[in-house]
Amino acid sequence: MRVLLVGAGGVGTAITRIAARRSFLDHLVVADYDLSRAEAAVAALGDRKDRFSAARVDASDEAAVVALLTEHRCDVLLNATDPRFVMPLFQAALAAGVHYLDMAMSLSHPHPERPYEVCGVKLGDDQFARADAWAEAGKLALVGMGVEPGLSDVFARYAADELFDEIEEVGIRDGANLTVEGYDFAPSFSIWTTIEECLNPPVVYEADRGWYTTEPFSEPEVFDFPEGIGPVECVNVEHEEVLLVPRWVDAKRVTFKYGLGDDFIGKLKTLHALGLDRTAPVTVATDLGPARVSPRDVVAAALPDPATLGERMHGKTCAGTWVKGTKDGRPREVYLYHVVDNQWSMREYGSQAVVWQTAINPVAALELLAAGAWTGKGVLGPEAFPPRPFLDLLVEYGSPWGLREQ
Amino acid sequence: MRVLLVGAGGVGTAITRIAARRSFLDHLVVADYDLSRAEAAVAALGDRKDRFSAARVDASDEAAVVALLTEHRCDVLLNATDPRFVMPLFQAALAAGVHYLDMAMSLSHPHPERPYEVCGVKLGDDQFARADAWAEAGKLALVGMGVEPGLSDVFARYAADELFDEIEEVGIRDGANLTVEGYDFAPSFSIWTTIEECLNPPVVYEADRGWYTTEPFSEPEVFDFPEGIGPVECVNVEHEEVLLVPRWVDAKRVTFKYGLGDDFIGKLKTLHALGLDRTAPVTVATDLGPARVSPRDVVAAALPDPATLGERMHGKTCAGTWVKGTKDGRPREVYLYHVVDNQWSMREYGSQAVVWQTAINPVAALELLAAGAWTGKGVLGPEAFPPRPFLDLLVEYGSPWGLREQ
Missing domain, CATH: 3.40.50.720 (NAD(P)-binding Rossmann-like Domain)
Structure with missing residues (x-):
């Protein structure tokens, strides 16, 4: 290939x-x-x-x-x-x-009048609109094939195929206990993208209502993450899984909650209250004279570059899919997850945990396509393919996943 | 003149x-x-x-x-x-x-090793270092002649001259109940200056110790402000009065506490954690190409200009000096204060309360200098001059001050 x-x-x-x-x-x-x-x-x-x-x-x-x-x-x-x-x-x-x-889908645009109630242009809409052309060409566009979206979608399909008869809710839950030495505050992922994800209207799917949006940071819950990460406050965030999972997996409800923690949520709310999340430029004095500057770019520039922080970072990051439903007539609840320890990814690959965890998944997907274990045409999400070969390949790559019965 | x-x-x-x-x-x-x-x-x-x-x-x-x-x-x-x-x-x-x-003095620089214990370069140090040159030229530099510093210093001198035999503490206390219609967050005073005041190490004076610094937001207390403003949480803040008052008024302790309230303190702490309080420039994309921009300037530019908010503002602002000591052998405690109602200042002058309250004082001082009621040469604070003519002139301007026995 x-x-x-x-x-x-x-x-x-x-x-x-x-x-x-x-x-x-x-x-x-x-x-x-x-x-x-x-x-x-x-x-x-x-x-x-x-x-x-x-x-x-x-x-x-x-x-x-x-x-x-x-x-x-x-x-x-x-x-x-x-x-x-x-x-x-x-x-x-x-x-x-x-x-x-790809590992993220085409961008959304909020509804012009009721942004926190109904969807405008949804994540991936521009790509799915071209699905017929891809199918006719006999080519595959495998969209959202990172860790979240990506592995989280594979987990959802695996749960539907092998662990449940009926699914009440698929809830992606992402959390970490990463800290960066020498910094009071240093996000481990692009702050520009984090602001985009967190301040866009979060999207939720319900089978009898379809897709709809809520206020930012809605439905806070404390989720207990595995492998020593522990409880982290999670809130609704706009994310691709909510748009992908319902297309191939039968579930009454699909959500994505990001374990931002109290402190980070407070900081994002303050950025929003102060208008510093905006991309629309303001005029300020610069060394070149008065110029137009996007406040969000200044927020990013004032923080350390997360890609350079791997050596100072400690802790683990967890991506996973919580599923609630019934199996053999009994209630069941599981959390399927993948944890990367930053110390391990730095030592083995010289890459920090969050970017490494994203990167392994498209490589595994390419390997399955090269081998013919995954085949398809048109615009498809990760949950359109058989999940087992993918999950087995992660184990072969030395980065196993886990299942916790709740 | x-x-x-x-x-x-x-x-x-x-x-x-x-x-x-x-x-x-x-x-x-x-x-x-x-x-x-x-x-x-x-x-x-x-x-x-x-x-x-x-x-x-x-x-x-x-x-x-x-x-x-x-x-x-x-x-x-x-x-x-x-x-x-x-x-x-x-x-x-x-x-x-x-x-x-002026209405604010030359800037401070924190002590390089022990910023929250000892003073580095203090507010006004650069100006007082040139006092001899002013005296020799026979000219007056009247520094810190707004409301705080300014009127608050006049109050301290008035207390020393007429109300007390011995002063234990002079504590400037500033509080307000102003709100701005239609904004979640809209400071009523320059955010640039507020950041400078609140995130620099607060300075305290004690007669047997001299000037020293503390952690930001130290010694919180609830102070009950007059004329319906009521109790507001106040914390230590770096301010000129602490540097000015002890030069002309005999007091065992001088402090400045600002009634910021919990929410505002939280926002300032976030700006600090994100490095957005800094004046040292960062490089960002602008319409003129990559340019050097001070993050604090962007914070100011992203917020509404406080000078334009008067019409949407409601409430009162209070500046004043609390003095504790003895008179005729008995303990005494007073709060000398000046309150401006935003509705009044907007109607009378078209200026919002906080800027109007600052502005009246240098005009009154100029009038006393023009009349020869105040004379001097060198670098002098407001407490170097007889306080009575100034306080009487405020009444003549239609903006009386008050005295509350505690």
């Missing part, structure tokens, strides 16, 4: 390190807007770098991406950029006649 | 409105970095604008300020800018050979 990986940030770099240890790959081109980042990712592979090369590309330039896919005779485009580039890369893959994978 | 007023923000604009009703003034030039603000301040005076003119000036450009003072044959420079411009304006006045008034 020949792959074009677009994006050599934290997740893209971790993808090269995981893929380099697997034999299914014939060649992988790492392309980034900043060529030196792509070259650094390849160079860091050391004596495993034979099947890798670096290139420069502007992810928003569809024609340039098509040319790169053709030049390198790629079978698949793996998108590891931020969600703003989903649509041009998704379109470029279709135009070039190759398969496509 | 001919005056150069630098700064046509909320306080500067209120100064023009108050001064326009007094006859001691021959001419006042309002100068601002943004000429349109200065012109707007003058235009708003209507048929009282004869003795006023507008100019553009960069307050950090000493030579330009000297030129403006000379061109308009000014007797005095009144500084109504933020504290960053204290030193260039103070120096420009000395260079031009004119008197100088």
Whole structure:
């Protein structure tokens, strides 16, 4: 299999390190807007770098991406950029006649009048609108194939296939106990994206009501995470699983709650109250004279870059799917989960836990597609495929998952 | 008297409105970095604008300020800018050979190793270091002549002169019950200055220990403010009175506590944790390309301008000086205070209560200097002058002060 990986940030770099240890790959081109980042990712592979090369590309330039896919005779485009580039890369893959994978879906737009009640444009809507074209082309766009969305969706399908007869609720629950030495406050993930996720209207699915939205930070609950992480306050957040799971899994309700913790929720609320979450620019004095600046960009710039914090980070991150329903006429409740210890991921791969946990999943999916264990065409989510081979492959990769009966 | 007023923000604009009703003034030039603000301040005076003119000036450009003072044959420079411009304006006045008034003193710098125990460079240190040059020039720099510092210092001197034989503690206490319609959060005073005051190490004076610092928000107490404002949680804050009062008034202890309330304290703590209180610039994308921006400037720019909120504001603000000691061998405790009702200041002057309350004091001080009731040379605080004429003048201006025996 020949792959074009677009994006050599934290997740893209971790993808090269995981893929380099697997034999299914014939060649992988790492392309980034900043060529030196792509070259650094390849160079860091050391004596495993034979099947890798670096290139420069502007992810928003569809024609340039098509040319790169053709030049390198790629079978698949793996998108590891931020969600703003989903649509041009998704379109470029279709135009070039190759398969496509991403880890986040096309962006939502809130309902103009009733943002906290009804959906506007939903996450992934722009991609699903083009499903017929992909099916006709006989190509697969496997969307939302990171850890969340991604592994969390595989867990939901696994629960439906093997653990439950009827499902009342699928609730993705994400939590961590990561701390960063030397910082009172240092998010382990892009603050720009975290603000986007947390301050957009959260989406909820109910079988008799369809998709609808709520106020930010709604339905707080304390969820007890496994492997020593413990109880963390979780709240509703806009996330792809809520849009993906109901398309392939029969569940009365689907939610996503993010374990932000009291302190982080308080900080996000303060940013919102002060108008510092906004992307619309304000005018301020700069060294170049009065200029227009997005407050959210300043918030990101004032914090340390999370990709550089791996060495100072301690603790574990947990992604998982809580499912409630019945099996053989009896109530059942399970939490299917995947935990990564930062110390382990830093030692084994030189990647911090959160980006490494995202990166392993698209590599495993590519391996199943290369082997023919997963096949499909059209625009499909991770829950459209048989879950067992994927979960077994994680174990083979040395990163097992867990099941807790509640 | 001919005056150069630098700064046509909320306080500067209120100064023009108050001064326009007094006859001691021959001419006042309002100068601002943004000429349109200065012109707007003058235009708003209507048929009282004869003795006023507008100019553009960069307050950090000493030579330009000297030129403006000379061109308009000014007797005095009144500084109504933020504290960053204290030193260039103070120096420009000395260079031009004119008197100088401000409402905040030169900035402090925390002790590099033990910021929350000992003082580094204190508020006003840079100004007092030049006291000899002012005295030799025969000119007066009257520093800290707003409401707090300013009127609060006059109250301290009045207490020492007329109400007490011995003073145990002078405690400035500031509180309000102002709310702003339509905003979850809208500070009624410059957020830039509020951050500076509240996140710097608070300074305390004790006669047997001298000046020392504490942790931010230390020694919380609930103080009961008069005229219906009621109890408000107050905490130690860095403020000029603590540096000024002990130079002229004999007191065993001097403190300043600000009635911030829980919610505001929480927001300030968050800004600090996120590094958004910093003035040191970060690099961000702007419409002019990557530029250096001070995060604190962005916080200020993202909030509504407090000077524009008067119409939506309700409630009263109180500034005052609590004094504890003995008189004729008996314990005594008084609170000397000044309250402004926003509805009144908006109706009478079109200025919101907090900026109006600041602005009245330098105008009254100028009037006493013009009349020769106050005279002096060198760098002096408000408590260096006889307090009675000042307190009587406030009554004449229609804004009386109060005394509460505790």
